[in-house]
Amino acid sequence: MSNIESVLHENRVFEPSAEFVKQANISGMSAYKALCEEADQDYEAFWARLARDNLLWHKPFDKTLDESNPPFFKWFHDGELNASYNCLDRHLNTQPNKVAIIFEADDGTVTRITYKQLYHRVCQFANGLKSLGIKPGDRVVIYMPMSIEAVAAMQACARIGATHSVVFGGFSAKSLQDRIGDAGAVAVLTADGQMRGGKEIPLKPVVDEAIAMGGCDSVKHMVVYKRTGSNIKMQDERDVWLSDLVQNQLDVCEPVWVNAEHPLFILYTSGSTGKPKGVQHSTAGYLLHAILTMKWTFDFKGSDVFWCTADVGWVTGHTYIAYGPLAVGATQVVFEGVPTYPKPDRFWKLINEFGVTVFYTAPTAIRSLIKLGADLPKNYDLSSLRLLGTVGEPINPEAWIWYYETVGGKRCPIVDTWWQTETGGHLITPLPGAIPMKPGSCTMPLPGIMCDVVDETGESVEKGSGGILVIKKPWPAMIRTIWGDPERFKKTYYPEDFQGKYYLAGDGASRDLDGYFWIMGRIDDVLNVSGHRLGTMEIESALVAHDLVAEAAVVGRPHDVKGEAVIAFVVLKGDRPTGEESKEIAKTLRDWVGKDIGAIAKPEEIRFGDNLPKTRSGKIMRRLLRAIAKGEEITQDVSTLENPQILDQLKETV
Numbered sequence: 001m002s003n004i005e006s007v008l009h010e011n012r013v014f015e016p017s018a019e020f021v022k023q024a025n026i027s028g029m030s031a032y033k034a035l036c037e038e039a040d041q042d043y044e045a046f047w048a049r050l051a052r053d054n055l056l057w058h059k060p061f062d063k064t065l066d067e068s069n070p071p072f073f074k075w076f077h078d079g080e081l082n083a084s085y086n087c088l089d090r091h092l093n094t095q096p097n098k099v100a101i102i103f104e105a106d107d108g109t110v111t112r113i114t115y116k117q118l119y120h121r122v123c124q125f126a127n128g129l130k131s132l133g134i135k136p137g138d139r140v141v142i143y144m145p146m147s148i149e150a151v152a153a154m155q156a157c158a159r160i161g162a163t164h165s166v167v168f169g170g171f172s173a174k175s176l177q178d179r180i181g182d183a184g185a186v187a188v189l190t191a192d193g194q195m196r197g198g199k200e201i202p203l204k205p206v207v208d209e210a211i212a213m214g215g216c217d218s219v220k221h222m223v224v225y226k227r228t229g230s231n232i233k234m235q236d237e238r239d240v241w242l243s244d245l246v247q248n249q250l251d252v253c254e255p256v257w258v259n260a261e262h263p264l265f266i267l268y269t270s271g272s273t274g275k276p277k278g279v280q281h282s283t284a285g286y287l288l289h290a291i292l293t294m295k296w297t298f299d300f301k302g303s304d305v306f307w308c309t310a311d312v313g314w315v316t317g318h319t320y321i322a323y324g325p326l327a328v329g330a331t332q333v334v335f336e337g338v339p340t341y342p343k344p345d346r347f348w349k350l351i352n353e354f355g356v357t358v359f360y361t362a363p364t365a366i367r368s369l370i371k372l373g374a375d376l377p378k379n380y381d382l383s384s385l386r387l388l389g390t391v392g393e394p395i396n397p398e399a400w401i402w403y404y405e406t407v408g409g410k411r412c413p414i415v416d417t418w419w420q421t422e423t424g425g426h427l428i429t430p431l432p433g434a435i436p437m438k439p440g441s442c443t444m445p446l447p448g449i450m451c452d453v454v455d456e457t458g459e460s461v462e463k464g465s466g467g468i469l470v471i472k473k474p475w476p477a478m479i480r481t482i483w484g485d486p487e488r489f490k491k492t493y494y495p496e497d498f499q500g501k502y503y504l505a506g507d508g509a510s511r512d513l514d515g516y517f518w519i520m521g522r523i524d525d526v527l528n529v530s531g532h533r534l535g536t537m538e539i540e541s542a543l544v545a546h547d548l549v550a551e552a553a554v555v556g557r558p559h560d561v562k563g564e565a566v567i568a569f570v571v572l573k574g575d576r577p578t579g580e581e582s583k584e585i586a587k588t589l590r591d592w593v594g595k596d597i598g599a600i601a602k603p604e605e606i607r608f609g610d611n612l613p614k615t616r617s618g619k620i621m622r623r624l625l626r627a628i629a630k631g632e633e634i635t636q637d638v639s640t641l642e643n644p645q646i647l648d649q650l651k652e653t654v
């Protein structure tokens with residue numbers, strides 16, 4: 001948390017324009033404060049009102065919050081609904097012919113699908129899944145490219161009450177195997193391959209490899225969407241083409257009404273141990289938050305063209321592609337490709353072409369696009385934009401200002417949304433027509449979200465200083481448990497340190513004198529590389545699983561585009577390599593990590609030592625490793641080190 005001082009000196013304030021305020025769903029500070037007060041006065045009544053106003057219930061709920069078994073909170077739990085019904089059927093009478101998704105493929109091919117067409121597509125998909133015997137509560141892994149079919153797959157699962165678990169297409173066979181096994185999935189929905197930046201990347205072969213590794217006996221079916229048309233092997237009995245599965249299915253499918261608490265999905269994310277956590281979300285609370293934040297944060301209007309550039313493999317793609325935009329009846333852009341192909345103007349070109357009004361992306365994408373062509377937006381008409389957003393990591397003020405001026409033409413508010421896989425949707429963000437923005441700050445919590453910054457004992461810190469970010473009351477969209485590991489859920493998020501009372505976000509934060517929140521980064525062993533969350537222990541486990549490696553420690557180093565880069569310190573079983581040999585081994589190990597976890601986890605740099613810096617009790621001193629990785633002088637006391645001479649060795653780069 002060393003940069004608290006510097007961020008607190010950022011005192012430029014950007015007020016939303018009068019024009020924006022006038023039309024905003026939450027218009028002005030007083031409207032924001034009124035909602036906060038409503039929540040303060042009667043927390044449950046506040047959420048109950050919103051849940052009644054925003055969700056379509058098959059069976060209305062009477063009970064709002066059940067706190068009888070903390071921290072396993074339940075919301076609206078005697079109510080029944082269906083998420084897919086809330087996203088699709090609700091629009092059939094009012095706007096059947098409105099375009100739901102404008103899909104642009106990697107090669108520029110555009111496909112539009114209306115709400116009515118999407119509804120029928122989802123129904124056929126759902127009937128297809130039912131014909132395979134998939135039942136409510138079954139887990140279905142989705143390993144698909146960005147496509148209308150991926151969104152339809154998630155909606156189809158929701159329609160029949162199956163719990164989906166989407167795995168990002170960039171994850172390796174091994175990561176997929178872990179997730180399939182942990183979730184006990186009965187089916188995998190995939191594609192032959194995906195296209196990214198003009199290159200074909202196989203998917204189905206990766207699923208085959210994952211299943212061949214063992215531990216996936218639960219999988220009885222694989223449904224394959226033909227995307228690339230490449231030659232792949234299908235296994236009789238188990239594998240079916242999506243087109244064959246749906247061709248004779250009815251295009252209507254009665255939704256399965258589920259309890260409000262029914263697990264809509266599990267999404268794996270990294271934690272501070274080697275094993276990823278299956279974050280389990282509910283149906284009603286989660287969907288409510290997706291809808292509210294579409295309206296509050298994104299100021300959604302029926303005329304908007306919304307574009308969230310995330311992949312459906314991450315939580316952002318769940319809440320702000322697969323559920324939120326559909327539930328409010330938006331027209332949204334779904335993009336298969338990458339921002340730099342064929343040229344680094346792809347985002348600006350698409351905004352221009354489709355008249356995007358609300359654009360939501362990651363700071364890492366903004367920084368890399370500044371690097372590759374800061375002037376490129378000027379070649380396009382971006383005047384349709386009215387609101388910009390960022391997610392996933394802190395945005396540095398320079399990138400913020402560029403985004404604000406060059407992309408948003410100084411006219412669009414920027415919502416810097418702080419949230420997590422576990423929180424379901426935005427928790428701290430400027431409301432664009434209410435809260436003045438400060439570049440780099442996610443500003444204020446949403447109404448009804450009781451955020452605070454506390455010290456190690458759980459006491460609130462004074463404004464102007466830093467500490468640990470906590471949430472003091474349960475909220476409807478929060479994580480319900482870690483799939484199959486309720487103890488880990490409790491320990492991780494409701495630790496004894498705070499008497500199990502507060503949700504621990506795992507981030508450090510500070511509040512400035514105006515009460516604005518500034519996120520200072522993770523306080524656990526989790527890295528944020530290009531907005532992707534990676535556990536240092538996961539990467540360490542991958543490294544030590546290689547025959548050559550005796551020991552490994554992984555730390556993050558600040559990176560001007562990726563936010564953080566992965567740096568690994570490795571001790572080999574044999575002698576410490578030097579020269580050419582060290583380069584070769586470093587490459588072997590990088591590829592190994594890529595194969596074990598996925599390309600996003602490959603260390604940027606690997607350094608070799610005869611040992612790692614350890615205390616006499618054998619504990620690796622990561623603080624020292626972080627300093628070495630950054631190339632800083634070691635000013636810390638190293639007298640407790642067992643082997644101080646190792647530090648010089650580790651300063652050498654390969």
Ligand code: PRX
Pocket residue numbers: 269315316390391392393394395416417418419420421422442505506507519521522528531532533
């Ligand atoms: O450290 C915070 C950072 O991303 C973490 C959550 O990662 P994940 O679960 O993968 O979800 C990412 C998309 C919601 C947080 O603990 N983070 C997320 N948004 C921001 C952020 N850090 C600073 N500012 C943000 N706006």
